[in-house]
Amino acid sequence: MDALRIASALLLAATAVGERNDAMHLMQYTAESNLAAEDDDDRCRLWCIGDAKKTWEQKCGYRACRGCAACNLQKVVSTPLQPGILTTPSSTGTMQLYDTIIEEVGSLIQSLPDTCDYQECPRGELAGCILRIAGADIQDYKDGRGGMDGCVNPADVGLWECLHYGTHGVRLASVWDKHNGELSFADFLVISAEAVMTNRRGDLQPPFPFRSHFRFGRTTTEDCSWSYKAALAQPWEGCNGVRRVFMGQLGLSVRGSSALMGVHTIGRARSEYSGWNGYWSAPEQSSRFNNNYYLSLLLKGWAPGRSPNGRNQWNHVGSGTERGKPQMMLDSDMCLAYGDEVSDSSVQDCCAWIMPDAFDAINASIPDGGNKAVDRLNEQTQNGRQWCGTTFPNEIDDVKQESFEHIRDWCCVSGTRGPDVDCGNPRALKGMAAAHILEFANDEAAWIAEFQKSWTHVTEIGSEHQLFTPA
Numbered sequence: 374m375d376a377l378r379i380a381s382a383l384l385l386a387a388t389a390v391g392e393r394n395d396a397m398h399l400m401q402y403t404a405e406s407n408l409a410a411e412d413d414d415d416r417c418r419l420w421c422i423g424d425a426k427k428t429w430e431q432k433c434g435y436r437a438c439r440g441c442a443a444c445n446l447q448k449v450v451s452t453p454l455q456p457g458i459l460t461t462p463s464s465t466g467t468m469q470l471y472d473t474i475i476e477e478v479g480s481l482i483q484s485l486p487d488t489c490d491y492q493e494c495p496r497g498e499l500a501g502c503i504l505r506i507a508g509a510d511i512q513d514y515k516d517g518r519g520g521m522d523g524c525v526n527p528a529d530v531g532l533w534e535c536l537h538y539g540t541h542g543v544r545l546a547s548v549w550d551k552h553n554g555e556l557s558f559a560d561f562l563v564i565s566a567e568a569v570m571t572n573r574r575g576d577l578q579p580p581f582p583f584r585s586h587f588r589f590g591r592t593t594t595e596d597c598s599w600s601y602k603a604a605l606a607q608p609w610e611g612c613n614g615v616r617r618v619f620m621g622q623l624g625l626s627v628r629g630s631s632a633l634m635g636v637h638t639i640g641r642a643r644s645e646y647s648g649w650n651g652y653w654s655a656p657e658q659s660s661r662f663n664n665n666y667y668l669s670l671l672l673k674g675w676a677p678g679r680s681p682n683g684r685n686q687w688n689h690v691g692s693g694t695e696r697g698k699p700q701m702m703l704d705s706d707m708c709l710a711y712g713d714e715v716s717d718s719s720v721q722d723c724c725a726w727i728m729p730d731a732f733d734a735i736n737a738s739i740p741d742g743g744n745k746a747v748d749r750l751n752e753q754t755q756n757g758r759q760w761c762g763t764t765f766p767n768e769i770d771d772v773k774q775e776s777f778e779h780i781r782d783w784c785c786v787s788g789t790r791g792p793d794v795d796c797g798n799p800r801a802l803k804g805m806a807a808a809h810i811l812e813f814a815n816d817e818a819a820w821i822a823e824f825q826k827s828w829t830h831v832t833e834i835g836s837e838h839q840l841f842t843p844a
Contacts, residue, residue: 457553457561459593460839465555466589468843471564475584477548478503478568485541489656491698494641495541497660500569501640502535503545507566508636510559511831513603515622520835523558524597531646559591563832573639573662579818581662586829588840608649608703609685611716612805615705623834629827631709631806632813632820638666642680642701650680651688651699653706658753667814668750670710674761674784675702675725676791677718685718687725690791691784693762710810712803714796724791726761726784727799729772732815734801735808743772745815762788 432438485495506525509532514520525532536545549561556564567583574581594600606614619630639662642649652659654669674691680701687707689700707725708716715725732742739745747758757764760772761784772780781799785791797803804810813820833840 455550455553456593456595457549457556457558459557459595461556461560461589461591463589463841463844466560466841466843468584470552470555471584471587471589471843474548474552474561474564475568475571477551478545478565479572481543481545481548482569482572485543487660489660491652491656493541494652494656494659497573497640497656499535499540499543500573500660500662501636502532502540503569504566504636504639506532506536506545507562507832509605510562511623512605512618513600514831514835515603517835519594519600519603521559521563521591521832522597522600522835523562523591523593524600525562526597526601531643534646556589557591558593559836560589563587563591569639570636570662573660575661577661577663579821581821582825583828586825588833588842590840591836592839606705608705609717609719611704612708615709623831625827625830627806628809628823629830631809632823633827633831634706634709635664635666635813635820635824637706638662638664644681644684648680648682648684649686649701649703650682650684651686651701653702654700655754661753663753664749664813664817664820665753667810667820668746668753669700670702670706670810671727671731671814672746672750672760673700673726674791675707675715676723676785677721687715687718688789690724690789691726691761692787693759694789696789708804709806710802710804711796712805712807714803721796722792723794723796724781724785725796726781727802728777728780729760729775731800731802732811735811739812739815742811742815747772749815749817760784 606618675687678688729743763783
């Protein structure tokens with residue numbers, strides 16, 4: 374027993390620093406499976422969730438992974454909920470039904486505590502989960518097949534929590550069960566996502582005009598087994614995944630793709646579900662649907678790191694950071710703004726940050742963009758005028774007056790220290806969506822307009838010929 378535990382510990386340690394040859398990979402499963410067999414206990418090791426080399430069908434063959442929720446869903450080929458009607462008819466697809474579902478999903482969120490800290494943020498986490506169900510369903514569209522058709526992959530364990538099992542005791546299925554005789558599950562997922570964004574937007578201005586753009590008529594796919602094999606955009610692909618799926622398969626522009634990424638403002642990632650860990654922003658912002666994602670991407674320092682179970686990600690560094698308070702970005706977030714220098718957290722070792730004049734260098738249509746971004750962030754957080762977590766002295770009205778050395782210290786040195794090397798040129802971003810991200814950080818109305826256009830496109834693609842405007 375002791376020998377097995379020592380062998381397992383050594384293998385896990387080796388894996389954590391990147392030694393992942395196939396022989397060691399197999400030994401890890403074997404050692405852990407033997408341990409689980411001796412303990413007579415079905416397990417779900419963290420690396421079962423984080424391992425991208427094996428499929429869930431393969432992993433569930435090992436005792437060490439058999440306790441994972443995904444293994445209990447492997448035989449599911451379509452939604453385990455009551456299937457309902459396959460295509461919404463015009464007789465029931467009305468604005469009254471749309472409004473009812475919007476209200477009921479919103480009430481689910483409001484029923485949870487409004488606390489939001491680094492341990493939990495119930496409303497934000499439920500909202501983020503529901504929104505990502507729709508996002509995952511969208512991404513399997515290719516060559517006229519898939520898209521928003523109600524297929525939710527059972528391997529996406531975190532998504533099934535809020536849909537079927539319950540996040541903080543709340544199930545989206547409780548609303549679906551009331552209305553499955555009135556609309557398709559595919560239409561229901563779109564309305565639920567719009568309910569989340571409407572609820573989390575609250576009274577912020579301008580509002581999202583989802584209601585005036587929505588159309589019923591999507592068909593639910595009964596057998597989703599083909600969809601589960603679709604190659605969705607993966608964070609470790611960086612911008613290649615964005616190009617392949619969002620631009621190539623879904624037909625979005627760079628601007629539209631970067632606008633949709635704004636959904637990362639809501640919710641967080643957890644190691645036990647996706648393998649990544651942290652908020653895309655500070656917790657208190659993760660429960661409001663605003664443009665804080667873009668401000669967080671630009672006005673903080675980021676350095677490569679790992680989640681608790683070894684997933685590569687970009688962690689918040691610099692002023693205002695503390696151990697046990699995770700904020701993170703993924704390769705597919707960072708590359709949009711920073712380019713190739715910040716596209717692979719598994720090998721790159723640098724600190725990603727920008728100088729205030731980077732706004733003017735990339736997007737001249739936003740004069741004095743750095744100071745405007747500071748003011749916008751202060752409107753949201755009420756923490757004072759800050760750059761990389763440091764509040765300016767009262768005598769400083771223009772952040773551009775600060776020296777390169779001072780701002781680098783705020784972004785990469787104070788608090789959690791980042792690498793000594795910068796990722797590219799902090800005065801000029803090179804990401805394929807840099808100009809758009811700088812604009813969205815300063816102009817929330819511009820982001821909302823582009824988001825709505827892109828959202829309508831990706832939730833209707835493949836079904837345009839059968840959709841109808843509700844009465």
